Amino acid sequence: MLLAGALACSTDQRSITAPSDAARLDKNKRNLPSAPQSVQATAGDAQATVAWQPPRSTGTSALVSYTVTSSPGGITATVAASATTATVAGLTNGTTYTFTVVATNASGSGPASSPSNAVTPKAATAPNASPTATISAPTSGASVAQGASVTFTGAGSDPEDGALSGASLVWTSSINGQIGTGTSFSTTTLSAGTHTITLTATDSKGAKGSATVTITVTASAPAPSARWVSGYYVGYQRSLYPETSVDFTYMTHVIVGAAEPTGSGAGLDTTFFIDNTNGPKMARNLTARAHSFGRKAIMMLGGAGWHNQLVTATNSTYRAAFVSNLVKAMNAFGFDGIDVDWEPVNSADEPQALQFLKDLRAAKPGIIITFPVGWVNANFGLSDTFAAQIAPYVDQINVMSYQMADNWGGWLSWHSAALYGEAANHPSSVSSSVRAYVAVGVPAAKLGVGIGAYGSCWSGTNAVLQTLGSTAGVVASDNVMSYANIMSSYYSSTAYKWDATAQMGYLSFASATGPQGCTMVSYEDPQSVSAKGAYAKSQGLGGAIVWTIGQGHLTTAAAGQQDPLLQALYGAMQ
Structure with a gap:
């Protein structure tokens, strides 16, 4: 009985002990952190960066x-609890890996997270190196x-692409724009002037390298018997046509104002x-460039609004000193001459002006x-x-035959610079003015016609030879209505x-x-x-003279076509 009782007692003790072990296991699990969440991996070069969210429970x-x-490899990286990213180094490029994350507290490590996304490390790509260009x-x-004919030869080389050719090599000129492509080409169309030639090499990824050289294209000097094309260049229009870009091909003289x-x-x-610095700099640039192209540079003196000052400077008291200052x-500045722009020459001024010229x-x-002289009302x-009287002492007498019409009492609407066709109610034309000067004894060979590189914006009429109301007339002209502005803001073939x-x-x-709200625009064009x-x-x-070359310059036109008025005039007179 005792043995049996003892055995029964032993059986009871075992049945009590088993639940006690299970309770301890559950308690240990509760002490440990749970698994980290949302594990994401990003591949690198022989490594991966792994990020996660903290576990829902940190345990006790x-x-x-x-x-x-x-996985594979079992390569580990341990970081402090404050971090939620780690970099696992020592991986094999080209092998695909996943990653698990375990959180650890004082009681131990919790369960592993679900595996991350699969990533494959690979070697880092070296940055694209720029190509090099050379000009030989x-x-x-x-x-x-x-x-x-000028032959351009060059090369381009790229660390990744090797030798470059074709459209990957682009040649440009600071004056003419793009002039060619490839490793070699020849051209005969470069404008006169000093060119910065740039060869730009571009690789397959868009990286660029360049090389430059400077060359000078010199224009042939005009023959002594050639008719002059004297173009005015004034400082206040410098931005229209920088002096370092002026093409002298179609000019014999540049007149620099003033x-x-x-x-x-x-x-x-x-x-x-x-100003005192940039004005003289501009003048010297123009005279030097004109001379390098076989052209002459003239210093403009005076102009509209300077009549009284000219009268003072050329009187008998100051004339000798003034002439000395001009020389x-x-x-x-390197000028070859002076353009005496005395506007107007009143009858009382004539003896003084003549003596000044002598x-x-x-x-x-x-x-x-x-x-320059004014146009003549027919x-x-x-x-x-x-x-x-002044003809023996001057080389050019140029008629300012532009802006020759407006709503002047009894006038019909008329062209700003008609060549022919004047009549009593529109009494202006280039040819009638020329005839008037020849009739009083001016030698034809010393006379020049005037070309305005600007037009007249009319309001109140939209055709020539129309009767004008009291409010009709020219509302804008010089500076505002430049040929360049007319072509960009007004011209259309249907309106012409x-x-x-x-x-x-x-x-x-x-x-x-x-x-300017024009209903008619009268202007010079190449025709x-x-x-x-x-x-x-x-x-x-x-x-002929042209007032002014800046107003006639088309900056957006193709190389060789940016000065169409000068080109047309020069060609027609040769």
């Missing part, structure tokens, strides 16, 4: 660390004649409408002197012989009209058009300019 104590383990011809500093009498004795202002300025010529033998003609009698074109609009050039040649005239 704070977390101590996290351990990340790779022409050599920097070379000089060639305009129209001569030096001005100060009105105080023999004083002379040579800021050229800019000094010419020499300092003294100026005597002070510097070989000086070029040009003198209803009144020209009886004054001043132009004929050609007057075969006047040899002049204009634009006609049914309603106010463009920034009308060619007609005037041909007229000058047929009449044995000396040449």
Whole structure:
């Protein structure tokens, strides 16, 4: 009985002990942290970065660390509990891995997380290296004649792509824009001037490298008998046509404006409408470039608004000192002559102006002197012989035959610069003005016609030869209505009209058009300019002036087509 009782007692003790072990196991699990969440891996070069979210439960104590383990390989990385990312290094590039994360507290490590996404480390790609470009011809500093064939040779090499060719090599000129592609090409169309030639190499990933050389293309000097094309360049329009870009191909003379009498004795202002530093710099740039292209550079003196100052500077008290100051300025800036822009020459001014021209010529033998004169109203003609009196002392007498129409009492609407077709109610044309000057004794060979590289914006009429109301007339012209602005803001083929009698074109609009609200725009274009050039040649005239080359310059046109008025005029007169 005792043995049996003892055995029974033993059986009872075992049945009580088993639940006690299970309870201890559950308690241990509750002490440990749960599994980290949302494990994500990002591959690197022989490594991976693993990120996760903390476990839902940290157990009965704070977390101590996290351990990340790779599969395959069992490579681990342990980080402090404050981190939720770790980098596992020592992986094999090209092998695919997943990762689990275990959280650990003071009681031990909890269960592993679910595996991360699979990633495959790979070697880092080296950054794309830029290609290199080299130019072997022409050599920097070379000089060639305009129209001569110039061969460009270069190469491009890229660390990844090797030798580059074709469209991967682009040649550009600072004057003419893109001029070619590839490792070698030749061209005969470079404009006169100093070119910075750039070869740009571009690899398959868009990286670029470049090389540059500088060459000078020189224009042939005009023949002594060639008619002049004298283009005005004024400092206040410098931004329209930077002096370092001026193409001298279609000019024989550049007239740089302007030096001005100060009105105080023999004083002379040579800021050229800019300032004391940049004005002289501009002037020297233009004279040097003109000479390098075989052209002449003239210093403009005076202009509209400077009449009284010229009268003061050239009177008997100051004239000698003023002439001396002009010659000094010419020499300092490298000018070949002076354009005496005396506007207007009143009857009382004529003896003084004539003596000034005589003294100026005597002070510097070989000086070029040009003198612009006004257009002539055909209803009144020209009886004054001043132009004929000055002819022996000047080289050019240029008629400012532009802006020759407006709503002037009794006038019909008319062209700004008709070549022919004047009548009593529109009494202006280039040809009638020329005839007037020849009639008073001005030699035709010393006369030049004027080309305005700007137009007249009319309001209140949309055609020529129309009766004008009291409010009709020209509302904008010089500076505002430049040829460049007309072509960009007003021109359309449907609006263009050609007057075969006047040899002049204009634009006609049914309603106010463009920034100035024009209903008609009268202006010079290549066709009308060619007609005037041909007229000058047929009449044995000396040449023409253009006011101003900046207004006629088309910056967005293709290389070689940016000065269409100059090009048309020069071509028609040769």
